[in-house]
Amino acid sequence: MNIANTVKITPALVAEHGLKPDEYERILKLIGREPSITELGIFSAMWNEHCSYKSSKVHLKTLPVAGKIVIQGPGENAGVIDIGDGLACIFKMESHNHPSFIEPYQGATTGVGGILRDVFTMGARPIACLNALRFGSPDHPRTRHLVSGVVAGIAGYGNSFGVPTVAGSVGFHSRYDGNILVNAMAVGIAETDKIFYAKATGVGLPVVYLGSKTGRDGIHGATMASAEFGEGAEEKRPTVQVGDPFAEKLLLEACLEIMAKGCVVAIQDMGAAGLTCSAVEMGAKGDLGITLDLEKVPVREEAMSAYEMMLSESQERMLMVLKPGKEAEAEAIFTKWGLDFAIVGYTTDTLRFLIRHNGEEMADLPIKELGDQAPEYNRPFTESKKLPVIDAASVPAPKSLADALEKLIASPDLCSKRWVWEQYDHLILNNTVQRPGGDAAVVRVQDGPKALALCTDVTPRYCEADPFEGGKQAVAECWRNLTAVGATPLAITDNLNFGNPERPEIMGQFVGCIRGIKEACLALNFPVVSGNVSLYNETQGRGILPTPTIGGVGLLADFNNSASIAFKASGEAVLVLGDTRGWLGQSAYLATVLGREEGAPPPVDLAAEKCAGDLVRDLIAKGRVTAVHDCSDGGLLVAIAEMAMAGNIGATLELSPGGIPPHAFWFGEDQARYVVTAPALALPEIEAAAKAAGVAALRLGLTGGEELTLPGERPISVAQLKKRHESWLPDYMAGGN
Amino acid sequence: MNAAVVLFPGSNREGDVASAIKRISGKTANIVWHADSELPSGTDLVVLPGGFSYGDYLRCGAIAARAPIMNAVRAHAERGGLVLGICNGFQILCEAQLLPGVLQRNAKLRFMCKEVYLRVERSDTPYTRRYNAGDVLKIPVAHGEGNYTADKETIERLEGDGRVLFRYVSPEGKTDAAWNYNGATNAIAGILSEKLNVLGLMPHPENHVDPAIGPTDGRGLFESIKSVLEAA
Numbered sequence: 001m002n003i004a005n006t007v008k009i010t011p012a013l014v015a016e017h018g019l020k021p022d023e024y025e026r027i028l029k030l031i032g033r034e035p036s037i038t039e040l041g042i043f044s045a046m047w048n049e050h051c052s053y054k055s056s057k058v059h060l061k062t063l064p065v066a067g068k069i070v071i072q073g074p075g076e077n078a079g080v081i082d083i084g085d086g087l088a089c090i091f092k093m094e095s096h097n098h099p100s101f102i103e104p105y106q107g108a109t110t111g112v113g114g115i116l117r118d119v120f121t122m123g124a125r126p127i128a129c130l131n132a133l134r135f136g137s138p139d140h141p142r143t144r145h146l147v148s149g150v151v152a153g154i155a156g157y158g159n160s161f162g163v164p165t166v167a168g169s170v171g172f173h174s175r176y177d178g179n180i181l182v183n184a185m186a187v188g189i190a191e192t193d194k195i196f197y198a199k200a201t202g203v204g205l206p207v208v209y210l211g212s213k214t215g216r217d218g219i220h221g222a223t224m225a226s227a228e229f230g231e232g233a234e235e236k237r238p239t240v241q242v243g244d245p246f247a248e249k250l251l252l253e254a255c256l257e258i259m260a261k262g263c264v265v266a267i268q269d270m271g272a273a274g275l276t277c278s279a280v281e282m283g284a285k286g287d288l289g290i291t292l293d294l295e296k297v298p299v300r301e302e303a304m305s306a307y308e309m310m311l312s313e314s315q316e317r318m319l320m321v322l323k324p325g326k327e328a329e330a331e332a333i334f335t336k337w338g339l340d341f342a343i344v345g346y347t348t349d350t351l352r353f354l355i356r357h358n359g360e361e362m363a364d365l366p367i368k369e370l371g372d373q374a375p376e377y378n379r380p381f382t383e384s385k386k387l388p389v390i391d392a393a394s395v396p397a398p399k400s401l402a403d404a405l406e407k408l409i410a411s412p413d414l415c416s417k418r419w420v421w422e423q424y425d426h427l428i429l430n431n432t433v434q435r436p437g438g439d440a441a442v443v444r445v446q447d448g449p450k451a452l453a454l455c456t457d458v459t460p461r462y463c464e465a466d467p468f469e470g471g472k473q474a475v476a477e478c479w480r481n482l483t484a485v486g487a488t489p490l491a492i493t494d495n496l497n498f499g500n501p502e503r504p505e506i507m508g509q510f511v512g513c514i515r516g517i518k519e520a521c522l523a524l525n526f527p528v529v530s531g532n533v534s535l536y537n538e539t540q541g542r543g544i545l546p547t548p549t550i551g552g553v554g555l556l557a558d559f560n561n562s563a564s565i566a567f568k569a570s571g572e573a574v575l576v577l578g579d580t581r582g583w584l585g586q587s588a589y590l591a592t593v594l595g596r597e598e599g600a601p602p603p604v605d606l607a608a609e610k611c612a613g614d615l616v617r618d619l620i621a622k623g624r625v626t627a628v629h630d631c632s633d634g635g636l637l638v639a640i641a642e643m644a645m646a647g648n649i650g651a652t653l654e655l656s657p658g659g660i661p662p663h664a665f666w667f668g669e670d671q672a673r674y675v676v677t678a679p680a681l682a683l684p685e686i687e688a689a690a691k692a693a694g695v696a697a698l699r700l701g702l703t704g705g706e707e708l709t710l711p712g713e714r715p716i717s718v719a720q721l722k723k724r725h726e727s728w729l730p731d732y733m734a735g736g737n
Numbered sequence: 738m739n740a741a742v743v744l745f746p747g748s749n750r751e752g753d754v755a756s757a758i759k760r761i762s763g764k765t766a767n768i769v770w771h772a773d774s775e776l777p778s779g780t781d782l783v784v785l786p787g788g789f790s791y792g793d794y795l796r797c798g799a800i801a802a803r804a805p806i807m808n809a810v811r812a813h814a815e816r817g818g819l820v821l822g823i824c825n826g827f828q829i830l831c832e833a834q835l836l837p838g839v840l841q842r843n844a845k846l847r848f849m850c851k852e853v854y855l856r857v858e859r860s861d862t863p864y865t866r867r868y869n870a871g872d873v874l875k876i877p878v879a880h881g882e883g884n885y886t887a888d889k890e891t892i893e894r895l896e897g898d899g900r901v902l903f904r905y906v907s908p909e910g911k912t913d914a915a916w917n918y919n920g921a922t923n924a925i926a927g928i929l930s931e932k933l934n935v936l937g938l939m940p941h942p943e944n945h946v947d948p949a950i951g952p953t954d955g956r957g958l959f960e961s962i963k964s965v966l967e968a969a
Contacts (some may be wrong), residue, residue, distance in 0.1 A: 155848045159879070160789040162749025246747050246792025338746060425850045425879040427944050428787075430753045448949065559949065 003361050007037040017044035023375060030369055038306045038355060038362040042370065044220070045273035045311055046280060049535050052374040055501040056533040059514045067527040069490055071192065077118040077269065078186075079529025080195055081491045083555055087445065088192045089452060090124040093132075093185035093495040093551040095534035099240040100182040104149025105156065108182050109243035112157040113315055115186040117269035120252050121318065123196040123259050124188025127429065128443045129158050131168040131184045132456040132495070132549040133420075136177030138412050138732055143172070146180055147420075148733065153243075154184065155423040160245035161252070164432050165424035166441035167455050172412040175460075178539025183495040185551040187454060189445060196259060200266040200286035200321045200347055207279070207290060207345040208327075210254070210334060211317040212247045213300035214275070218313025247316040247339070254337040255318065261333070263326035270317040276310045278319040279345075280353055284371025289348035294357040298340040306355060306362035321347060381507035387465050390585040390599035392664035401637065401666060402713045404593050406724055408634045408667070409641055411592045415728035433559045437646070439484040439630045440554070442562045451559035453487030455552050459633065460545035462601035465586050467509045471516025471548055472604040476671060477632055478552035479524050483613040484630045484674060486562045486620035487554030489524065494531040494550055499543025501535045509546040510535075517548060523606035524613075526552075563620045563628040567647030570704035572626055573683055574651055576636055578612045578673030579696045582664030588634045589667035602669050608695075609672040615693040616674045624682045624689075631673040636700070637666035637710075639675045644708055645722045653701035655711045666710075677703055738966045740766035740782040743810070745801045745829075750787030750943065754823065757943035758784075761959040771804040781966050782819045783810050785826030787879070787941060797840065797882050798828030807833055819863055819962060820935040824880055827927070827937030836928055836937045837895070838887030840880075844920025848881035852952075854916060855926050855940060856906040859899055862929060863965040864936050867957040873910040874903075874954035876940040878918070883939035885921040885928070895928055903927035903938055 007013070014024045017040055027035055027043050035043065049055060065073035071088055072080035078092035096111025112129060119126050131154055136143045147170075158165045163186070218241035258264060266286065268278040275297070283290040294309050304312075322330055327343065334341035348354075353370060355363040398404035408414050421436035433451055434442035440455035457478040463470030475492065482489040494517060499506040521528060537544040556562055584590050585599030619625045627647070631639045644650055656665035678686055683699075690697035707715040740758050742751050755766045766784070767777045776783065790801035801807070807829075814820045814835055822830040830836040843849055852875050857868040868874070887895070895901055903926040905917045917924040919939070927938025942955030 152847070159848055159850075159881075160747070160749075160792065162788060244792065246789060246794070249749065249789075250746055422851050423848045425848070427850060427877050427879060427941070427950075428750060428753065430756060430944055430947060430950055433950060444949065 003036045003364060005034060005036050009034050009040060017041065018048050019044055023047060026375060030366065036363060038310060039365055041307045041311050042276050042363055042365060045276045046370045047374050050272050051277055053533055054375050055377050055379050055535060056510065057376050058378050059511055062514065063518050063528045064521045065527055065529065067491065067525065070527055070529055071195065073529050074531055076197055077121045079491065079493060080122065081529060081553065082192060083450065085450065086192055088190050088195060089187060089553055090119050090122050090190055091185065091187040091493055091553055092118050092530040093183055093493040093549065094118065094532040095495050095497055096182045096184065097180060097497065097534050097537055100150055101180050103240040104146050105153040106240050106242050108150040108153030109157040110241045110315055111182050111184045112154055113243045113245065113248050114271045115184045116161060116163065116248065117271065119186040119188040120255060121196065121267050121269045122190065123194050124190040125256060126163045126186050126188040127431065128187045128441065128454055129163050129165040129185065130454055130456050130551060132458065133168065133170045134176045134181035134460065134547060135172050136180065137174035138172055140177045144733060150182055151420050151423055157243055157245045159425040161249050162428055164426045164428050166426050166432055166443060167436055169456055170417050170420055173460065173545055175545045178542065179537045179544050181497050181544065181547055183549045185456060185493060187452065187553065196264055196267050198266055198268040198281050198285055200282040200288050202265060203288065203347055203349045205265060205321050205324060205347045206327060206343045207292065207347065208320045208322050208330065209297055209342045209344045210320060211251045211339055212244065212314060213298040213340055214309055214312050215300045215314045216304065216308055216312060217241050219308060219311045241313045241315050243315050250337045250339055251316050251318065254334050254339055257333050258330050261329060263322055263330045265321040265323055267318060267320045270319060272313065274311065274313050280367055280371045282319065282321060283353065283367045287351065289350035289352045289354065289367055290345060291348055291354040292345035294355060296342050296344045298342050306357040310355065379501055379507045380504045381511050382504040383508050384467050384512055387600045392582040392584045392661055392668065395584045395590065395664065396594065397661060397663040398593060400713060401663060401710055402716045404589065404667065405637050405641055405716065406721065408588055408592055408638055409721060410724040410728045412728065414588060414634055414638060416726045417729065418726060419729040419733060434485060434562060434564055438565050439481040440487065442485055442556065442559055444559050449558035449560060451556040451562065453482045453485045453554035453556060455481040456549055457481060458547055458549045460547045461586050461591065461597055463513055463546040463548060465601045467512025467546055468516040469601050469603055471513035472520040472606065473601065473671060474548055474550045475517050475520035475524065475526060476604045476606065476609050477630065478550040479526055480613060480630045482552050482554030483617050484563065484628045486617060487556045488617065489526055489552055489554040491527050491529045492550050492552050494528055494548060496531065497534045497537055497544060497547040497549065499538045506543055513546055513548045520604065520606055524610060561621060563625060565629040565643050565646050566627055567643050567649040567677060567703045568626040570649060572677045572679050572703045574640060574675065574677055574700045574703060576631065576673055576675050576698050576700055577616060577690055577695050579608065579670060580636065580665060580668065580673065580698065581670050582660040582668035583670045584664050584668055587667060587669045589663065602671050604671045611693050612672045612674060612695045615690060615695050619686060619689065624686055625676040625678050627677040629675045631675055632669065635667040635669050636675065641708060641721055643675065644718045645725055648718060649703050650705040650707040650718050651701050651703045652705065652709045738762040738764050738782060738963050739779045740784055741769045741776050741780040742766045742784045742786055743769050743771060743806055745771040745790035745804060747790045747792050748786050748788035750824065750941065754784055754786050754943040757946045757959055760946055761956060762963045769806060771801065771806050774805045774809060776809045776813060780813065782821065782962060783813055785822040785829050787824035787826060790825055790829065796832065798825060798832040801829045802832035811835065814930065814935050817932060817934050822937040823941060823943065824939055827939055828882065830935060830937040835935050836930060837891045838885055840882050841884040841886055842882050843884050849918055850877065850879040852877050853918060853940060854906050854908050855903045856910050858901055858904060862902060862933050864958055864961050865902060866964060867961040871910065873906060873908065875952045876942055876955055877944050878940045880939055884919040885925045892922055896923065900929045901925050902929050902936060
């Protein structure tokens with residue numbers, strides 16, 4: 001071994017690299033000597049939480065990942081499912097939380113860029129982006145700045161890259177004050193027999209570097225993202241990368257062209273931990289060694305060391321293993337698009353990761369132990385305490401249901417997010433059948449009639465109160481939203497955002513949510529095909545609300561048969577399908593109107609969920625219902641108000657049934673429910689079908705007029721409601737409220 | 738209709754406009770690479786599509802305006818050929834000085850994707866003969882820098898010569914600052930060259946031609962072009 005150790009490896013230096021003493025011991029044992037600084041950097045990059053999933057892997061393994069439609073489950077750049085007719089849908093969601101808090105525009109931008117790369121690396125042309133954003137309390141002095149920067153960043157990247165951003169969610173809570181969440185999802189389409197993987201095969205093949213040049217930006221980005229924030233988080237700005245959507249658009253076109261020409265054996269994008277992670281994954285997955293000669297790497301800064309090159313997170317770069325003899329053809333395509341192309345190494349049969357720089361060996365490490373045999377922990381956890389069920393009768397009623405409704409629909413969480421999604425180009429590519437603002441976006445595939453339904457969901461306050469039920473609910477709501485537009489839910493990607501896993505109570509939240517997700521996925525036949533874990537979302541010892549975001553994909557055979565939330569005509573019946581019991585624990589009513597986040601969240605009966613969903617999907621397919629809306633945050637009255645505002649048509653509602661306090665009936669958040677409308681003629685058939693399916697069907701009133709009227713309440717003008725619903729966010733961002 | 742859609746690095750609505758052309762004329766547009774120096778022979782319509790050519794670096798459209806293909810586009814325009822610049826294409830036409838004025842950042846300094854209302858100011862042009870003057874169209878915009886302006890004399894000349902073809906208006910067809918989202922001078926959404934053969938506009942008629950996706954008010958523009966070229 002002839003690797004020069006120019007820097008003394010001290011315990012402090014090891015700690016700075018985010019490696020624990022026992023992990024360093026493991027390194028010493030593994031290589032039988034002290035690592036060089038470059039090697040220490042490589043271990044730090046591969047064994048951090050973000051890249052190795054060391055705290056989460058043991059639990060992630062329990063999730064259901066198989067299914068008839070699954071072509072590729074977790075472990076690749078993105079998940080792949082079969083959507084028929086020789087087409088595959090490739091999708092994944094990933095977080096960019098820490099960078100976005102430090103530098104919101106660039107953090108969000110590179111989050112979108114990274115997830116798009118994950119999808120087109122596999123050979124798919126991206127057709128849609130989604131996101132899920134969580135910000136701190138609106139009162140927090142940084143919140144406006146963060147909302148403004150993150151939204152502009154997502155827009156700046158997606159709009160320029162040329163993919164529509166079609167759906168998402170935005171929420172606020174003081175627990176995100178020091179640690180916002182930016183989860184970005186990308187969805188692409190490829191032919192099922194033209195999917196590309198990271199696994200390299202064949203010895204002595206050229207390893208090619210493509211895309212933008214390497215600079216000193218983002219060094220240790222993944223390590224930063226694997227630690228909690230202390231004071232001075234803003235000083236970490238140099239670890240945030242800078243995105244260039246123009247370069248990425250060129251990279252997309254060049255990669256798809258090179259793939260179509262049959263030049264590619266394996267491909268991996270350079271995301272977290274850049275060159276290190278991409279090379280190790282390609283080698284480790286293919287049981288091959290990789291040798292790199294760093295002087296061949298295109299750089300944009302002078303005198304970069306091996307350490308810096310291996311840890312740079314410069315954006316818009318790819319690593320590829322080419323078929324022999326295809327070098328010239330591939331290079332011509334990249335030159336045409338004005339991108340760098342360099343053969344930087346080759347595959348070997350040694351299972352070693354060998355790094356040379358100007359002929360000198362800088363690192364020589366076992367590739368499997370760096371990659372798929374990284375450390376794994378089964379961290380201790382304590383289960384979250386169950387909270388008491390709140391008796392609805394004990395919860396004070398509002399003076400007026402109408403006032404409470406107006407307060408809810410103009411609250412930060414339930415107000416219209418138009419201010420956000422109008423900054424996203426949601427129309428480009430001409431396939432957006434259902435735009436943002438409904439239960440799920442509907443995006444036509446190629447020329448149709450096939451279409452995908454897409455959405456992201458999670459209710460963090462439920463997860464905090466009961467991780468298991470909250471995990472179930474996130475999956476169930478996603479499944480419900482896809483169902484509500486008429487789609488058959490196919491599969492999910494999960495983005496698990498939690499606090500510090502070294503604290504047993506946080507690990508307990510994580511384990512609880514995973515169990516809930518697992519149970520719901522099994523019951524609803526809704527496998528997890530890709531995902532991302534983001535831990536250490538804490539600032540000064542205070543964790544975020546547990547937030548397992550679920551991104552779902554559903555399939556519509558014909559987009560002409562999709563349903564939407566808007567009331568369509570006057571004189572139609574409004575019904576709720578599914579059982580209403582008036583569950584107020586952890587409801588938006590309790591939190592927003594009464595300022596109390598208390599009690600157990602609504603339990604999710606997965607069998608009931610399945611029955612109600614299958615019934616609704618069938619009614620939509622048969623054209624029996626005219627509008628459909630998932631009933632969730634804010635309960636029945638908020639759902640009805642949203643349908644009225646979307647259709648500019650009011651409704652006259654009947655007296656709520658006895659036995660449930662009216663405010664619990666109208667604002668309770670019982671799960672497994674849908675609000676639908678139908679012409680009178682269709683009612684007998686709908687009610688018979690519901691009865692046969694064992695799903696409660698209750699008539700609530702009739703559509704019509706320009707107001708929502710409830711017995712004994714002042715009439716609520718739909719136009720006025722809409723004004724309040726639409727104005728909170730723009731007013732807030734303009735400095736008001 | 739033999740359309741050539743120019744593809745610059747960073748263009749991203751070339752597919753949308755090509756599919757609108759196909760839908761309305763039945764003919765497939767040629768996609769022409771920015772580094773080429775000639776248009777395909779027989780080209781009778783050049784389209785500069787939307788997108789972020791060269792990443793909007795320097796200024797929107799500034800680098801694309803100097804691409805090799807632009808000499809051929811200029812020559813085509815000088816011969817009286819039709820040139821349609823949409824969104825980034827409009828910005829490129831201004832930078833290439835095929836149209837006067839500039840497109841500044843939107844008054845609210847944010848990117849904006851939404852349906853707006855446009856009034857057709859005259860119907861005796863190659864782009865609007867299938868509309869009536871005064872028609873109000875619902876067409877989407879998707880831009881961050883669409884706030885049109887020019888010096889006072891230029892604006893007066895454009896207005897005096899009837900070269901303002903589309904204006905942002907209320908649903909009832911009235912000019913109103915509240916409906917002029919990007920803050921354009923005189924609510925200008927699209928202008929013509931002196932010979933009326935070059936049109937630049939910020940909104941995207943190509944995104945409103947398919948009833949499955951939304952309104953179809955954009956069809957008239959492509960139908961007008963088709964009827965002019967087929968009559969020629």
